[in-house]
Amino acid sequence: MSIKVAPSILSADYVNLQRDVELVEKAGAEYVHIDVMDGMFVPSISYGAAWVKALKPVTNMVLDVHLMVVNPERYINEFADAGSDIIGVHYEATPHIHRALQMIKAKGVKAEVVINPGTAVELIKPVLHMVDQVLIMTVNPGFGGQKFLPESIDKIKQLAAIKAEMGLDFDIEIDGGVNGDTVKAAYDAGATVAVAGSYVYDKVDPAAKIAAMKELTK
Ligand SMILES: O=C(CO)[C@H](O)[C@H](O)COP(=O)(O)O
Numbered sequence: 001m002s003i004k005v006a007p008s009i010l011s012a013d014y015v016n017l018q019r020d021v022e023l024v025e026k027a028g029a030e031y032v033h034i035d036v037m038d039g040m041f042v043p044s045i046s047y048g049a050a051w052v053k054a055l056k057p058v059t060n061m062v063l064d065v066h067l068m069v070v071n072p073e074r075y076i077n078e079f080a081d082a083g084s085d086i087i088g089v090h091y092e093a094t095p096h097i098h099r100a101l102q103m104i105k106a107k108g109v110k111a112e113v114v115i116n117p118g119t120a121v122e123l124i125k126p127v128l129h130m131v132d133q134v135l136i137m138t139v140n141p142g143f144g145g146q147k148f149l150p151e152s153i154d155k156i157k158q159l160a161a162i163k164a165e166m167g168l169d170f171d172i173e174i175d176g177g178v179n180g181d182t183v184k185a186a187y188d189a190g191a192t193v194a195v196a197g198s199y200v201y202d203k204v205d206p207a208a209k210i211a212a213m214k215e216l217t218k
């Protein structure tokens with residue numbers, strides 16, 4: 001099965017957000033990735049739960065929310081109530097990652113743990129039984145348009161091996177610098193969902209970019 005594609009609206013045209021979301025849905029994207037930045041965990045401030053609520057009625061894609069927020073427990077219920085289908089919390093953003101994942105699951109939302117490039121895969125082993133998806137950041141979070149870190153490939157392989165060893169079933173998502181040059185190696189290593197912001201939205205023809213990612217991962 002081809003990799004599932006999750007265009008990040010971080011690189012969409014905010015004035016024409018509905019158009020840009022409908023465009024990628026028509027092109028076969030399965031998820032829409034919503035990057036929430038608080039200006040503390042990462043330098044930028046992006047958007048909040050109101051955007052999730054606004055997008056919910058205009059798309060059937062999975063609303064994949066990436067919380068780059070300090071102590072995300074403060075916002076989980078709000079994002080769940082806004083209509084998030086998946087909520088991702090950074091391992092690095094809270095001393096209580098287990099509790100944060102419990103809170104997401106208690107709302108009936110799919111739970112995701114996210115790790116930064118500097119965080120070892122082994123550290124999330126104790127919570128892997130709780131998650132529906134793991135996000136391996138393939139750039140340092142905070143900005144779109146960065147270069148894919150090649151050392152991420154080993155981390156994807158490690159996680160895929162742990163997943164098989166533990167007999168678990170979760171998606172492995174990658175985020176940052178994913179494009180036609182980087183998606184195949186990540187897919188071959190075990191990634192099942194690819195976030196792509198600037199590659200899909202920055203230049204012409206988002207539909208062709210989505211088709212290319214699917215074609216490269218057949
Ligand atoms: O989480 C993110 C940044 O922190 C974004 O999802 C990611 O960077 C997407 O942008 P691009 O595909 O342009 O790298």
Ligand SMILES: [Fe+2]
Pocket residue numbers: 008033034035066175195
């Ligand atoms: Fe993201």
